[in-house]
Amino acid sequence: MASSRTQLRDDAAAHIRELIISGQVAPGTLIRLAPLAERIRASITPVREALLLLTQDGWLVQEPNRGFRVASLLREDVRDAYLVYAFAAGELARRAAPLVGELEIAQMRKLDEEMQALGAGDDEHHVEELNYKLHDIIWHASDSPRLLWLVNAASRFVPRRFWPTIPGWVEFNLAGHRPIINALELGDPDASGQLMSEHISRAGELLMSHLDATGFWTRQAD
Numbered sequence: 204m205a206s207s208r209t210q211l212r213d214d215a216a217a218h219i220r221e222l223i224i225s226g227q228v229a230p231g232t233l234i235r236l237a238p239l240a241e242r243i244r245a246s247i248t249p250v251r252e253a254l255l256l257l258t259q260d261g262w263l264v265q266e267p268n269r270g271f272r273v274a275s276l277l278r279e280d281v282r283d284a285y286l287v288y289a290f291a292a293g294e295l296a297r298r299a300a301p302l303v304g305e306l307e308i309a310q311m312r313k314l315d316e317e318m319q320a321l322g323a324g325d326d327e328h329h330v331e332e333l334n335y336k337l338h339d340i341i342w343h344a345s346d347s348p349r350l351l352w353l354v355n356a357a358s359r360f361v362p363r364r365f366w367p368t369i370p371g372w373v374e375f376n377l378a379g380h381r382p383i384i385n386a387l388e389l390g391d392p393d394a395s396g397q398l399m400s401e402h403i404s405r406a407g408e409l410l411m412s413h414l415d416a417t418g419f420w421t422r423q424a425d
Contacts (some may be wrong), residue, residue: 207259212246215253218243218364222263223273224281224410225362225369227332234263260359261290278411279419281360285407288357292338293400294381300343300392307340308388315380331366334376341387341399348379362410369413374406 219239222228240250263271314337318330320414338397340349366372379402386394414420 205381206302207251212252215243215249216256218245219253219257220359221248221362221365223262223276225365226385226417227365227368228273229419230273231267232273233266234273236270238359254280258339276420278414281309281411281414282407284357285404285410286356286400287384288354289400289403289407291353291357292403293396295342295345295347296399297392297396298347298350299341300387300390302346302397303341303344305386307344308384311337311340311380311384311387315384315397318377318380328364328367330373330376331363334366334380335363337380341383361406366399366406369409370416371409371412372406373410379405 219228222243234254236247236251236254240247243250254263254353255265256399258271259266262274264274265271281337314333318333322331345351362369366376383395383398386398
């Protein structure tokens with residue numbers, strides 16, 4: 204189990220990564236440690252450690268006497284990440300179909316109902332929390348830890364806490380889970396896998412459209 208210090212670092216790294224992939228911090232931006240820590244409501248030490256971790260992972264570049272700058276990110280990088288994500292997530296759903304039980308189906312339907320009750324424009328961040336829990340049930344029902352590792356790696360390009368800032372995502376997400384749950388309840392591997400792949404691909408398209416519209420690929424901060 205990770206120590207509390209490691210957890211703080213990892214949480215800060217995820218937050219910063221999601222700021223980048225949601226288009227709120229553009230490639231080329233010079234990161235200021237103190238303002239960033241204040242922005243994500245974290246202390247300086249885990250944020251500094253997070254910046255070093257993100258540098259190792261290629262999200263940032265460390266510049267002598269200046270600090271950290273957001274590395275270049277190509278449109279193809281995001282497209283390829285979602286290509287892998289959609290394939291691996293679809294395979295997890297396919298494998299989960301014959302294994303998922305009545306309890307898991309009931310849990311997913313309850314989560315979906317809670318999302319529908321919230322609706323667009325209500326508590327959008329809570330919608331994302333429920334969305335994450337629903338997908339997590341499917342991932343673990345698949346009993347495929349190595350494939351799940353690939354999904355987790357690809358999901359580093361998912362702006363989880365900032366999904367509600369992506370136009371169309373909440374509405375799409377509210378309507379997107381019920382067909383998947385129905386296919387899983389029927390124990391239909393092919394339909395479950397295809398629907399999940401399409402679900403992830405559509406989320407990626409919405410993100411790409413958002414980044415296109417904001418000029419993310421061409422913005423370079425001094």
